[in-house]
Amino acid sequence: xxxxxxxxxxxxxxxxxxxxxxxxxxxxxxxxxxxxxxxxxxxxxxxxxxxxxxxxxxxxxxxxxxxxxxxxxxxxxxxxxxxxxxxxxxxxxxxxxxxxxxxxxxxxxxxxxxxxxxxxxxxxxxxxxxxxxxxxxxxxxxxxxxxxxxxxxxxxxxxxxxxxxxxxxxxxxxxxxxxxxxxxxxxxxx
Ligand code: GRF
Numbered sequence: 611x612x613x614x615x616x617x618x619x620x621x622x623x624x625x626x627x628x629x630x631x632x633x634x635x636x637x638x639x640x641x642x643x644x645x646x647x648x649x650x651x652x653x654x655x656x657x658x659x660x661x662x663x664x665x666x667x668x669x670x671x672x673x674x675x676x677x678x679x680x681x682x683x684x685x686x687x688x689x690x691x692x693x694x695x696x697x698x699x700x701x702x703x704x705x706x707x708x709x710x711x712x713x714x715x716x717x718x719x720x721x722x723x724x725x726x727x728x729x730x731x732x733x734x735x736x737x738x739x740x741x742x743x744x745x746x747x748x749x750x751x752x753x754x755x756x757x758x759x760x761x762x763x764x765x766x767x768x769x770x771x772x773x774x775x776x777x778x779x780x781x782x783x784x785x786x787x788x789x790x791x792x793x794x795x796x797x798x799x800x
Pocket of ligand 1: 618620621622623624625697698699718719720784
């Protein structure tokens with residue numbers, strides 16, 4: 611079983627889906643740690659309710675990114691974390707983490723990348739008038755949602771779609787695609 615850490619900044623519905631999938635045997639990994647850069651995030655409550663330890667920090671209290679990323683690497687090392695799963699972590703990953711976990715960091719993004727990278731991807735897809743958007747799981751590099759794509763799933767945008775209905779459809783797909791894709795990755799021989 612892979613020992614994973616999930617990084618999240620907000621609600622944490624993907625965190626919850628992965629924790630639930632791990633507990634009921636659908637995800638071949640154990641969630642050992644939450645890394646969170648926002649002390650007010652709902653995901654912290656979710657971690658505590660699931661009995662998962664959280665490393666919570668405030669980026670502003672550190673002089674630079676490498677300083678808090680060093681602390682994160684310490685926390686990950688202490689818990690013997692093998693793989694990092696980003697799930698709504700609203701921050702670019704820096705050199706310190708990328709070099710400590712080379713090829714072992716993935717992210718989920720609510721669009722069919724390379725379309726609509728960055729924030730507000732669901733809204734932008736809706737406003738663009740396109741008929742299809744979706745979800746992407748990709749490896750993380752130093753860019754904003756630019757790493758190699760691992761898996762994608764399309765979501766149809768209907769004529770009467772609202773932001774709320776589209777968000778709901780996207781999240782439902784995310785909650786299935788993420789555990790499914792991670793299982794495939796973890797099943798591969800290294
Ligand atoms: C998801 O849509 C994910 O694709 C994006 O951030 C959102 C996080 O949602 N990176 P949640 O906090 O997991 O509910």
